[in-house]
Amino acid sequence: MDGVQRSIKEIEDEMAKTQKNKATSYHLGQLRAKLAKLKRELITPSGGGGGPGQGFDVAKTGIASVGFVGFPSVGKSTLMSGLTGTHSEAAAYEFTTLTSVAGTLKVHGAPIQIIDLPGIIEGAKDGKGRGRQVIAVARTCNLIFIVLDVGKPLKDKAIIEHELEGFGIRLNKKPPNIVVRKKDKGGIAITNTVPLTKLDNDEIRAVLSEYRISNADVSFRQDANVEELIDVIEGNRIYIPAIYVLNKIDSISIEELDLLYKIPNSVPISSRNWWNIDDELVEKMWQELDLxxxxxxxxxxxxxxxxxxxxxxxxxxxxxxxxxxxxxxxxxxxx
Known part of the structure; x- marks a missing residue:
């Protein structure tokens, strides 16, 4: 897999030094498509079962599942134990949880499966730590709790989003309204019901060419970018709602707490003191599961x-x- 990661780095470096303009749009489109194909190998590695992309064994129970994702020592295990009564080892040192721990929480008569996953680290999508197994389980969940330490929520939020994005997870997004319909002949026909301001026909044709699509009707029903077009062609993206659980609010001031509420889809809590969990976090979870x-x-x-x-x-x-x-x-x- 080192060869794949090296190729990804080379393409990312080339994209970074290539200015985007009319003359380079076709080339950049090809690079983005090549990059997506390489990253696909990280999501579904070749060679069959037992590969590093496999997740931990988690037997599905309940009507829906919620996965806890976060860095080590952010309070996931304490929250898990409090919600479900299932013991998930908690301690004041990193990597206490070494495998997935599942429990059940009953909300409005519905059994919801809660899965506490081991803490991930930066580079998880590339196989560091047990990151790829963790994210593979997260892909199967109906909702993700991204548990963050209030001491550095925005930095950690960006890193975790990047890791999940690299593994084909799209948080709080809808599938792009793009249709690519392959046909036997007739070349490429591109139509759009709204103006396309984020990509041009050269980029579209470059992406299709990289995927060896020479005959297709491509219909854009939104102002999409090239990544969204690639997501549709790849077809293996997972669109999952997420709640940002901002833990340890007992360690900050009221003024700092007011700022946290400005983060979209967030719920500030204290798992240690059990603040804001039953009345706000659980209700937000129920709304996002849409049951x-x-x-x-x-x-x-x-x-x-x-x-x-x-x-x-x-x-x-x-x-x-x-x-x-x-x-x-x-x-x-x-x-």
């Missing part, structure tokens, strides 16, 4: 509000509801 509760009503009886059937929004049809109870029910259902 719905369906209550059953027995015949000739009042609705049962004690045991809702919890479904994911958008997957809450009658069939989904029946399958959540038992897969045989819908087969006998009379529409």
């Amino acid at each position: 719905v509760r369906v209550y059953t009503k027995p015949r000739k009886a009042a609705p049962d509000y004690t045991a809702p059937v919890v479904l994911k929004r958008g997957k809450s049809s009658v069939e989904d509801f029946c399958n959540a109870i038992h897969k045989e029910i819908f087969k006998q259902f009379k529409l």
Whole structure:
């Protein structure tokens, strides 16, 4: 894998020294596409099972899963133990948690799986520490808690986002509204319903050429950039909501706390004193998971509000509801 990382560094260096203008747009498009193809090998290494990109074994339970990602010693294990009652080793030294620890938190009648992952370090996406295994598990979660120390939240936030981004995770983003439809002949046809201000046709054609796409209809329904086009072609990106959990607010002033609230999608907490967790963090988690509760009503009886059937929004049809109870029910259902 060292050869791949060396090639990535060479391309990044070349991109850094190449000025972007009309004459270089095609070349830069090719470089970005080559870079994405190399990074793909870090996400899904060749050679089959057992590769370094495999995650820790985590048996899926509950209606949804939330993964804790952060640097060592930011309080993930203390938060995990408090939320779920599951013991996750916590101590005042780095790398206390060496494998994933799973527990369950019940919220509004829904069992939510909480996964405490080992602390990652800068360079995790390239295999440092156990970073690639950690991020591989994070890719399977429905929501990510990025746990940060309030002493340096913005710096650590940027590093972790960069690591996750390099592993194909797109935080708090929607899939780009771009359609690439391959065809047998006719060349490349590019259409857009909004003006494209972040890339030009030369870049688009360069990216398609690098992926050996010579015949396709490419439709842009948003003002996209070249990375978003590459994401669509690669097709292996994961779009996951994230909450930035800013821990250890018991160590800062009220004025500093006011500044933390300006960070988007953030919830300042103290896991040690259990401040702001049940009333704000858990509720924010429920909103981001976007779950719905369906209550059953027995015949000739009042609705049962004690045991809702919890479904994911958008997957809450009658069939989904029946399958959540038992897969045989819908087969006998009379529409």
